Amino acid sequence: MDAKKLLTVTLLALVLAACGTVPIPVSKSTPGKSTITKVSEPGDQAPATSDKAVATKVAPAVPQRTPKQHITEAIKALQVGKVDKAKRELEAAIRQEPSNVTALNLLVQINTPASKYFAGKGSFRYKVKSGESLSTIAKKYLKEPLKFYILAKYNNIENPSKVKIGQSIRIPGVPEIVKLPPKKKKTAATSTTDETKLRLALARRLYESGKYQEAIDHLESLEDTGPYVSKRRDLLVLTYAQYANVLTEKAELLEAEAVLEKAVSMEPKNRKLKNQLARIRNQRKASTLYNTGLQALNEGNQDKAYEAFSKVLELNPKHEMARRKVTEMKSEVIESLHKSAMQHYRKQELDKAIGIWDKVLEMDPDHELAKLYRARAIGLKKRFDKL
Numbered sequence: 001m002d003a004k005k006l007l008t009v010t011l012l013a014l015v016l017a018a019c020g021t022v023p024i025p026v027s028k029s030t031p032g033k034s035t036i037t038k039v040s041e042p043g044d045q046a047p048a049t050s051d052k053a054v055a056t057k058v059a060p061a062v063p064q065r066t067p068k069q070h071i072t073e074a075i076k077a078l079q080v081g082k083v084d085k086a087k088r089e090l091e092a093a094i095r096q097e098p099s100n101v102t103a104l105n106l107l108v109q110i111n112t113p114a115s116k117y118f119a120g121k122g123s124f125r126y127k128v129k130s131g132e133s134l135s136t137i138a139k140k141y142l143k144e145p146l147k148f149y150i151l152a153k154y155n156n157i158e159n160p161s162k163v164k165i166g167q168s169i170r171i172p173g174v175p176e177i178v179k180l181p182p183k184k185k186k187t188a189a190t191s192t193t194d195e196t197k198l199r200l201a202l203a204r205r206l207y208e209s210g211k212y213q214e215a216i217d218h219l220e221s222l223e224d225t226g227p228y229v230s231k232r233r234d235l236l237v238l239t240y241a242q243y244a245n246v247l248t249e250k251a252e253l254l255e256a257e258a259v260l261e262k263a264v265s266m267e268p269k270n271r272k273l274k275n276q277l278a279r280i281r282n283q284r285k286a287s288t289l290y291n292t293g294l295q296a297l298n299e300g301n302q303d304k305a306y307e308a309f310s311k312v313l314e315l316n317p318k319h320e321m322a323r324r325k326v327t328e329m330k331s332e333v334i335e336s337l338h339k340s341a342m343q344h345y346r347k348q349e350l351d352k353a354i355g356i357w358d359k360v361l362e363m364d365p366d367h368e369l370a371k372l373y374r375a376r377a378i379g380l381k382k383r384f385d386k387l
Helices: 003-018 067-079 083-096 101-111 134-141 145-154 188-208 212-221 229-249 253-266 271-298 302-315 320-346 350-363 368-386
Strands: 123-127 168-172
Touching: 067 083, 067 101, 067 145, 083 101, 101 145, 101 253, 134 145, 134 168, 145 168, 188 212, 188 229, 212 229, 229 253, 229 271, 253 271, 271 302, 271 320, 302 320, 320 350, 320 368, 350 368
Parallel strands: none
Antiparallel strands: 123 168
């Protein structure tokens, strides 16, 4: 450094020192240049931070997803084998829209073993071709692309999205319908009509032998057009109704409701079908209420439990377990209500006391103490009203 530069740096250092700033060389300086950093004195105060700068940001509320969005997320999860997540999404969709057929059908696929779902159908080998997925294969052979998941289960494929070209899988059913040898040259329309007739006859035999699921698979795969459309629809609705009865007897109410929903959608004015669907829904509600009652009992809330069991009997009078619970708890609940009414009576909360005694007398019209004190409470209330 020459004398002129040295003199300049020295003068700058003296000026900064007079202003309260000490020059400190920084380790990463450019050669030939001096970098000066200001060091605060002990008495210096840090600048105050603005309240607005540190204000906590409130996260915006996350909007609730619609049933359709839940189902979309469930399908995405099933495509990569995330079954638990898919099940949660479908159950959320059903809670919002209990009659959503798509959600119900997907949940049936999750809850039903593949061997049972395709029971008695047989199978054939198939090699995956270029551009195909389990969804396109399910659409082609099972007539429903969303059956990709049950098809994956049937083949023990954990991740349905990862099928490879040339991979060998099993497909339920037969590779093609066996046709009668033609006696003469037929048009395409005539051939299709004969095939439909044969398959209808096969579906009828399956129905009569009690193989309802197989009959449904055959009937659903037929086109809803042509000269046999009416017979197909009538047999399909009849099969849906009978299969729903079988599922109900097995206590598989969710599956029964899904099957019967299809029948009602085909014949919306059929009162018998609608009544059958209403009974199944009532049984599902009754089952949920019964579990609510059991939980209330475990929590020691007898009043809530008794109310839940009573509602179960309103929905399903044949629910034997709920009837037993009501019988066992009735006397205890009555005495608990009477004690509660007495407490309100002593506090001169007469309207509450009278209302509770009304419940007691509804359950036991011969409860003498409830009748006596209820009458006293009404008389006392009249005197207070006159004051």
